[in-house]
Amino acid sequence: MQNIEQLKSAALQAVENSTDIKSLDEVRVQFLGKNGEITSILKTLGKLAPEDRKTVAQSTNEAKNEVTDAIEAKKQAFELAQLEEKLATEKLDLTLPETPYKLGKRHPISACIEELETIFARLGFSVAAANEIENEHFNFTALNIPAEHPARQDHDTFYFNDFEEFNGEQQRKLLRTQTSNTQIHAMQAKGAPLRIIAPGRVYRCDSDLTHTPQFHQIEGLALDKDLTFSHLKGVLQVFLSQFFERDVKLRFRPSYFPFTEPGTEVDIECVFCEGKGCRVCKQTGFIEVLGAGMVHENVLKAGGINPEEYQGFAFGLGVERLTMLKYGINDLRMFFDSQNEFMQHFGKNL
Ligand SMILES: [Zn+2]
Incomplete structure (x- = not known):
């Protein structure tokens, strides 16, 4: 149990420390990917003693959901920041020539x-x-x-x-x-x-x-x-x-x-x-x-x-x-x- 709590803390910390969408995705792969650290625990549930299985599964799934939500929230924050930056730097140039659009004539x-x-x-x-x-x-x-x-x-x-x-x-x-x-x-x-x-x-x-x-x-x-x-x-x-x-x-x-x-x-x-x-x-x-x-x-x-x-x-x-x-x-x-x-x-x- 301690192990899962530690893993979750490490994952949330890594999410918090990520600097952009790319590094955030690396964190996702590290913990929640196919061979990720949290995913691996879920894969080994079958080997546990039946009395431990339920509690480990529950805490691991909670950790997974919490980290997933944290990654999604962080991702949206990055996207919003990107959009704000784009809007701040983008200018509408009204002096640009129009795109030629010629109608036919009789x-x-x-x-x-x-x-x-x-x-x-x-x-x-x-x-x-x-x-x-x-x-x-x-x-x-x-x-x-x-x-x-x-x-x-x-x-x-x-x-x-x-x-x-x-x-x-x-x-x-x-x-x-x-x-x-x-x-x-x-x-x-x-x-x-x-x-x-x-x-x-x-x-x-x-x-x-x-x-x-x-x-x-x-x-x-x-x-x-x-x-x-x-x-x-x-x-x-x-x-x-x-x-x-x-x-x-x-x-x-x-x-x-x-x-x-x-x-x-x-x-x-x-x-x-x-x-x-x-x-x-x-x-x-x-x-x-x-x-x-x-x-x-x-x-x-x-x-x-x-x-x-x-x-x-x-x-x-x-x-x-x-x-x-x-x-x-x-x-x-x-x-x-x-x-x-x-x-x-x-x-x-x-
Ligand atoms: Zn003439």
Whole structure:
């Protein structure tokens, strides 16, 4: 018994004398480990006389519990001291740079389309859509470009080998070369009066510095009983001024499109040199931005509209070109690369 009391005192003293968690653990191993001094006594209980066994076991277990509690208490004291020391020395440096965390941005083409939709919504135009896989009728014939018409050759068209029957004829399927197909679908679906814009992808078999096989157009169409060329001019003036956030000067040049009569190409005063003449506008002071005109009566008829009752105007423009002009982007391919630097600079915040 004396032995156990001495052992316990020695153990508690050793716990008290330990200087850190490591030396404390050494004390634990020495007394309570697998071959520790207290553990060893418990292992030999079986060899004792039965009358001694109970008292030795009881006192040894008490010693074990007391030393275990002492070690645990000492350990917590060491951990608390460590934490206090850490808090005392640690400083929060508010001048450290933030961890870079970049959100993605909306692609400038998507942002531009949304902006145009917003502008035209204020002018009473709703958004219409049509399929990108189209047939010759809607892409050409209904737009007053019959099969033998030379304008068909101007569009470097991606044709499918498939045909579909339409109006009792086999119509070859193709990737639409212009958003103008939406005009016909919208007229047939909704009739007149009508005010729509149709943003979307179009495809032409053409690829160089200024052309890509896929690009975006926005088509506009307005039909009513008393629409004139003046309305077209007014709508374009408002739309282009709002888009470029300045009072842009427009120039209308007579032009030919099969689906309009009369047709016009519309230039804006160069946004880079304000009309003085620069490399971008080839010293002319003007930049071409879109094609427009009064809707040809054959197109109205194809859409099921009576040209004696309704007239209208239409316009079409390239979204990439308009975006490049607005933001001074000079390489079309950057829209497709979508490099992070480009997106961070020209993209729109989400
Ligand atoms: Zn210029």
